[in-house]
Amino acid sequence: MILFTAATLKELKHFCSSMSGFDFQGSTGHCTWRKHTRMLLLTCGVGPLNAALGLQSFLAAHPQTDMVINTGIAGSYDLDLLPIGSVCVASAEIWPEYGIRTGPGPADPELLGFPLSGQDTSPVWNRIELDPRQMSNYGDVFNETLPAGWTAAASLTVAGVSGTLEVARELAGTFNAGMENMEGFALAYVCRNKKIPFSEVRTISNLAGSRNSRDWNFRDAFSSLARLPAQMFKNG
Numbered sequence: 151m152i153l154f155t156a157a158t159l160k161e162l163k164h165f166c167s168s169m170s171g172f173d174f175q176g177s178t179g180h181c182t183w184r185k186h187t188r189m190l191l192l193t194c195g196v197g198p199l200n201a202a203l204g205l206q207s208f209l210a211a212h213p214q215t216d217m218v219i220n221t222g223i224a225g226s227y228d229l230d231l232l233p234i235g236s237v238c239v240a241s242a243e244i245w246p247e248y249g250i251r252t253g254p255g256p257a258d259p260e261l262l263g264f265p266l267s268g269q270d271t272s273p274v275w276n277r278i279e280l281d282p283r284q285m286s287n288y289g290d291v292f293n294e295t296l297p298a299g300w301t302a303a304a305s306l307t308v309a310g311v312s313g314t315l316e317v318a319r320e321l322a323g324t325f326n327a328g329m330e331n332m333e334g335f336a337l338a339y340v341c342r343n344k345k346i347p348f349s350e351v352r353t354i355s356n357l358a359g360s361r362n363s364r365d366w367n368f369r370d371a372f373s374s375l376a377r378l379p380a381q382m383f384k385n386g
C-alpha cells in the first residue's frame with residue numbers, strides 16, 4: 151500500500167481533487183483504491199514534531215505500508231530555479247537546526263557529537279539522501295521517468311521558518327538547498343528507521359524568507375498540487 155501524506159487536510163484534498171476513481175473522504179487513515187493500487191492518506195500535522203509523531207503512529211497501525219510519498223506546499227530559495235507553482239522533488243532532506251550553534255548560521259551536529267541515529271554503522275547527522283526517481287521503482291503504478299518540469303533539489307526542514315531573505319540566503323547557500331518546508335526531514339527519518347522507501351514532491355507557494363505578499367501565491371501552488379497525480383501516475 152502507498153501512503154500519501156501532507157501537513158494539512160487542505161493540501162491533501164487538493165492533491166486528491168483531480169484523481170479519477172478516487173474517493174476522498176478527508177479522514178486520516180482512510181483507505182481507498184485507485185485502479186488496482188491501494189492508497190492510504192495521512193494528514194500528519196504542521197512541523198517536524200507533528201510529522202514524526204503522526205507518521206510513526208500511523209505506520210504502527212498500518213504495517214502494510216510499502217512506500218510513503220510526502221506532498222504539500224513549500225518555500226523556494228531561488229525563484230529562477232523553482233518559481234511559484236513549480237514542482238520540486240527532494241534529492242535530500244536536511245535538518246539544519248540539529249547540533250551546536252556557534253553563530254547566526256545553522257547548527258553543527260558533528261560538533262555536538264551525537265548523531266540522530268546509526269552511531270556505529272551509518273550515522274544520520276542532519277541529512278538523509280533521497281532518490282528523486284524513487285517512485286519509478288513502482289513502475290506498475292508510477293511513470294518511470296521524472297515528469298517534465300519537475301526539478302530535483304535538496305530540501306531543508308525547519309521548525310523555525312526563515313523570516314528574512316538574509317536567513318534564507320544563508321541556509322540555502324550553506325546546504326545548496328532549493329526548497330524549505332517544515333515536515334520532510336522528520337518523515338524521511340521515520341521512513342529510514344523503518345526501511346520504508348520515501349519520496350517528497352512539493353509545489354512552490356512562496357519565496358522563502360519573504361513576508362511580502364507579492365512573493366506568495368497559494369492559489370498557484372494548490373492548483374499545481376492538484377495536477378501532480380496526473381503527472382506521476384501511469385496513465386494519468
Ligand SMILES: O=C(O)c1cccc(C(=O)CC[C@H]2O[C@@H](n3cnc4c(=O)[nH]cnc43)[C@H](O)[C@@H]2O)c1
Pocket residue numbers: 157158196197222223224225226308311312313330331332333355356357358359360361
Ligand atoms: O507567515 C509566514 O511568514 C510563513 C512563512 C512560511 C510558511 C508559512 C506557513 O504558514 C506555511 C507552513 C506550511 O507550508 C509549508 N511551507 C510553505 N512555505 C514554506 C516556507 O517558506 N518555509 C517553511 N515551510 C513552508 C510547510 O511545510 C508547512 O506545512 C508562514
